[in-house]
Amino acid sequence: MTSIDPPLAMLAEVTHRCPLQCPYCSNPLQLLTASQEMDTETWKSIFSQAAEMGVLQIHFSGGEPTVRQDLEKLVAHCEGLDLYCNLITSGVLLNKDRLIRLAAAGLQHVQLSFQAAQADNADRISAYPNSLEKKIEIGRLVGEIGLPLTVNAVMHRQNLDDLEALIDLSVELGAQRLEVAHVQYYGWGLRNRAALIPTRAQLDRSTNIVEAARERLKGRLVIDYVVPDYYARRPKSCMGGWARQFVNVTPNGKVLPCHAAEDLPGLTFDSLRDRTLADIWQKSAALNHFRGIDWMPEPCQSCDRRELDWGGCRCQAFALTGDAAVTDPVCELSPHHDQVKQIAKKESGESPPEFLYRRIGGAN
Amino acid sequence: MMTDRRIIDETSVPRLPTGVRLKFDDPRDQWVILAPERMYVLDQVALAIVRECDGVANVGGIIDALAEDFAAPRAQIGGDVVHMLQDFADKGVIDA
Ligand code: SF4
Ligand code: SF4
Numbered sequence: 401m402t403s404i405d406p407p408l409a410m411l412a413e414v415t416h417r418c419p420l421q422c423p424y425c426s427n428p429l430q431l432l433t434a435s436q437e438m439d440t441e442t443w444k445s446i447f448s449q450a451a452e453m454g455v456l457q458i459h460f461s462g463g464e465p466t467v468r469q470d471l472e473k474l475v476a477h478c479e480g481l482d483l484y485c486n487l488i489t490s491g492v493l494l495n496k497d498r499l500i501r502l503a504a505a506g507l508q509h510v511q512l513s514f515q516a517a518q519a520d521n522a523d524r525i526s527a528y529p530n531s532l533e534k535k536i537e538i539g540r541l542v543g544e545i546g547l548p549l550t551v552n553a554v555m556h557r558q559n560l561d562d563l564e565a566l567i568d569l570s571v572e573l574g575a576q577r578l579e580v581a582h583v584q585y586y587g588w589g590l591r592n593r594a595a596l597i598p599t600r601a602q603l604d605r606s607t608n609i610v611e612a613a614r615e616r617l618k619g620r621l622v623i624d625y626v627v628p629d630y631y632a633r634r635p636k637s638c639m640g641g642w643a644r645q646f647v648n649v650t651p652n653g654k655v656l657p658c659h660a661a662e663d664l665p666g667l668t669f670d671s672l673r674d675r676t677l678a679d680i681w682q683k684s685a686a687l688n689h690f691r692g693i694d695w696m697p698e699p700c701q702s703c704d705r706r707e708l709d710w711g712g713c714r715c716q717a718f719a720l721t722g723d724a725a726v727t728d729p730v731c732e733l734s735p736h737h738d739q740v741k742q743i744a745k746k747e748s749g750e751s752p753p754e755f756l757y758r759r760i761g762g763a764n
Numbered sequence: 765m766m767t768d769r770r771i772i773d774e775t776s777v778p779r780l781p782t783g784v785r786l787k788f789d790d791p792r793d794q795w796v797i798l799a800p801e802r803m804y805v806l807d808q809v810a811l812a813i814v815r816e817c818d819g820v821a822n823v824g825g826i827i828d829a830l831a832e833d834f835a836a837p838r839a840q841i842g843g844d845v846v847h848m849l850q851d852f853a854d855k856g857v858i859d860a
Binding site for chain 1: 768769770771781782783784785787789790791792796798800801803853854855856
């Protein structure tokens with residue numbers, strides 16, 4: 401591989417701390433504690449390196465990024481570097497003053513997550529009291545102070561009946577965008593898969609609802625739609641390809657191609673505490689391992705979609721086959737594809753088990 | 765907060781709203797629009813149009829200016845400009 405293009409965007413997981421406990425959380429099962437997080441100055445230096453390399457956007461995520469009291473400082477630092485700052489938040493810790501301070505620091509956009517449109521269901525899924533009311537209030541405030549809002553609705557078998565109400569809520573809040581994202585089965589979502597996976601009929605119904613809403617709300621609300629992989633015939637282009645467009649930084653400074661990759665066995669991800677971002681991006685053995693197309697097995701190696709979907713998701717390949725280096729089994733051309741169909745059918749057809757909530761030590 | 769679809773015509777006055785930025789992307793040698801959860805790479809024509817979206821000029825004026833800059837007949841480019849701005853408005857990239 402000669403020259404490696406810099407990533408377009410960085411997902412900055414500034415913390416794993418979060419007051420909510422969503423059972424589909426994309427964080428790893430082993431959550432980091434506050435004392436393991438990088439401090440303000442270290443993060444600032446990372447953002448400076450990112451800007452220098454050619455990163456254009458910073459997505460502040462977590463955990464819940466607003467638990468960090470220095471978030472304004474980090475945003476202001478990025479703004480000074482002309483980096484576009486996006487905040488991915490559950491909203492429950494925000495208030496008007498803080499939002500105004502974040503906007504003044506240069507924040508450009510807020511993505512606010514909703515667990516459900518019914519209060520009791522939202523509380524049950526997030527294991528956090530009165531979350532819906534709080535989120536609605538924050539969604540309103542975002543619009544009031546003049547920032548664009550994206551509503552992020554994570555959908556699964558236990559809240560799909562709320563989809564229409566969530567679309568209405570997004571319109572009511574004046575959101576510009578709504579992301580209807582079916583849960584993906586990594587990390588906590590994988591552990592809770594049977595409690596989350598919809599039936600084919602439920603999925604089709606949600607697809608119809610989204611399509612009708614797109615038509616009805618054209619020009620007023622942009623709706624992005626992510627279907628659950630297990631019902632797909634071709635995999636998603638995971639992160640636009642391993643270590644191509646996105647770089648994910650964990651609270652303690654590990655550089656990953658996506659938020660879930662740390663759980664893959666046999667790969668050692670480098671830390672920004674030891675090396676520079678540019679050095680890691682170019683030379684990390686783990687990032688180079690699945691970069692491009694050289695690593696690909698058949699059927700990907702001779703497939704004309706190989707530079708469109710990059711063979712799908714490595715984490716999903718590992719989760720379903722125990723081998724991260726095979727074609728994503730979501731692909732119909734994978735020899736493991738039948739297994740995926742069977743899992744979806746079986747698990748969605750049985751009554752859902754209890755949630756395993758996302759909390760420190762919760763997966764042990 | 766329910767807003768209607770913004771329909772672009774020659775009287776519309778487009779501008780880039782908060783959360784949408786035009787930026788030269790140095791390492792990749794291209795102009796981009798950074799928007800919520802999105803990035804658009806602009807070609808020469810799109811760039812020329814977006815640069816005119818200053819919240820002052822109306823679409824009619826923008827077409828006049830571009831017709832002159834590109835030495836193209838107004839009738840020929842007018843439709844394309846409105847079409848592109850409508851597309852941007854639907855995506856939330858411009859406000860009008
Ligand atoms: S998915 Fe839920 S638990 Fe995980 S970080 Fe987001 S709000 Fe917190
Ligand atoms: S065989 Fe590989 S490259 Fe081809 S569509 Fe399937 S996952 Fe994508």
